[in-house]
Amino acid sequence: MKNLGGLKYFLGIEVTRSKQDIVLSQRKYVLDLLTEVGMLDYKPANTPAVQNLKLGNYPDQTLTNKEGYQKLVGKRIYLSHTRPDIAYVVSMVSQFMHSPSEAHMEALDRILRYLKGSPGRGIQFRKYGHLKISGYTDVDWAGNVTDRKSMAGNFTFVGGNLVTWRSKKQNVVALSSAEAEICGMSKGLCELLWLRKLMT
Missing domain, CATH: 3.10.20 (Ubiquitin-like (UB roll))
Structure with a gap:
């Protein structure tokens, strides 16, 4: 074994230390995800979901790619380890993994557009x-x-x-x-x- 020094990056989580605090973020993970889905040039959103968002399953809904949707939701769930601000909407979209529609996919895209506006945001731990x-x-x-x-x-x-x-x-x-x-x-x-x- 060898000592690699202070923790800086582990499983997509970046660790920044100072004398005052420790910050955990997933900036690179967010940017890689935006690049993967081709949304790096999209306009960022101010909130992770539209106001009063109500998602459901309807008989006349247009279905979307189930496997692709499940993969994207899984990546958002992993992102919520350092982004509590998206926990509510990620929990909401994860309820429709069995039959996702275009409306559910739009909600997923909105989360990514929100993350684009603040890719380096994370959790701060400080001595109080x-x-x-x-x-x-x-x-x-x-x-x-x-x-x-x-x-x-x-x-x-x-x-x-x-x-x-x-x-x-x-x-x-x-x-x-x-x-x-x-x-x-x-x-x-x-x-x-x-x-x-x-x-x-």
């Missing part, structure tokens, strides 16, 4: 002088137009730094926004309790 654990949750009640299930998201901080994030469709149909929020909060609370146990 404490190890407080905090978390946030939110739910898009009955957001899925096909089965009316809610999409829940949560993220947690340890010592002021983002350490976990998740966006996932709930298992059951919530009969009210309050029920959906309580289910979402219970998942977020489980994450907080697990982190607290891990830290102690």
Whole structure:
């Protein structure tokens, strides 16, 4: 074995260190992906999805290449390891891997156009002088137009730094926004309790 020095690049993740912080990003991975799909010259988008995006499966939808779609979604899922800002929309498009349509492909393209505008953005870890654990949750009640299930998201901080994030469709149909929020909060609370146990 030989010492290669400080970690700078590993499995598509770039690591930048300074005295104040450590930043994880996937800039090269994003640029390679844009080149691969021929979108390097496209105009960047300001957001990862259009406002109030509702995707579903419809009888009259125009289907697209299933294998190509699955491959592209997989690459977006890998990108969300350092880009929590795309977690929600990536979770949304990954629900339609079995029968993707042109509308789903447009949503995928929008994510890439958003990434083009900020390819070097990532996660920053900094010393804040404490190890407080905090978390946030939110739910898009009955957001899925096909089965009316809610999409829940949560993220947690340890010592002021983002350490976990998740966006996932709930298992059951919530009969009210309050029920959906309580289910979402219970998942977020489980994450907080697990982190607290891990830290102690």
